[in-house]
Amino acid sequence: MILGLTGSVAMGKSTTAALFRAEGIPVWDADAVVHALYSEGGAAAPGIAALVPEAVVEGSVDRSVLRAAFLKDPELSRAVEGVVHPLVARDRAAFLAAHEGCVLCDVPLLFETGGEAWCDRVVVVTAPLHVQRERFLARPGMDAAAFEGILARQMPDADKRARADFVIDTSHGIDAARRDVHHILKEVGCAKS
DSSP states (O other): OEEEEEOOTTSSHHHHHHHHHHTTOOEEEHHHHHHHHHSTTOTTHHHHHHHOGGGEETTEEOHHHHHHHHHHOTTHHHHHHHHHHHHHHHHHHHHHHHOOSOEEEEOTTTTTTTGGGGOSEEEEEEOOHHHHHHHHHTSTTOOHHHHHHHHHHSOOHHHHHHHOSEEEEGGGOHHHHHHHHHHHHHHTTOOOO
16 A cells, blocks of 8 residues: 655645654655765756756755756756656665555645555645745745745645645645545554554
8 A cells, every 4th residue: 555645835745644653654755865966976967967957066056046946947857857857766666666565655745746656545634835935934045935836836736635635734734634534544444553
């Protein structure tokens, strides 16, 4: 059983993934894979350097420089995805081959990349827009322009919720989210207790 976990920026997806992990579900984290691919010596750095030379410093990708380049040229993200997505897919395939039973794949752009096709069920993490904005702006170095830029590249939250098998509203607190996770695992036959 492959559960896909997705949600727009600052919706509480990482916290929700941790709740699944606490229930004994192996979690594959696309963001962590990308972080490794962008780090010094990471497999994505050479390809990104060919597209945005100033974004690669001493063999690692400077995400803030890359993010600024995306804001200037929205089409650039497609080219970078062409470099990064095959590397991410290879890592995901290795994770799935190494695990049996129920797993969770935490993928921020699941619907945007067609990832729901390889998932058995999809869980969308959501929160009201004002909560999402507040969470995002509380992050170091983030501002309203960055928030709007990221939202413009992501599928609208309402569309994600409409396509989901399950929705977890993280604005109700951690205990409510934990109950939702347990309920989902019971419903799909993955509950450990």
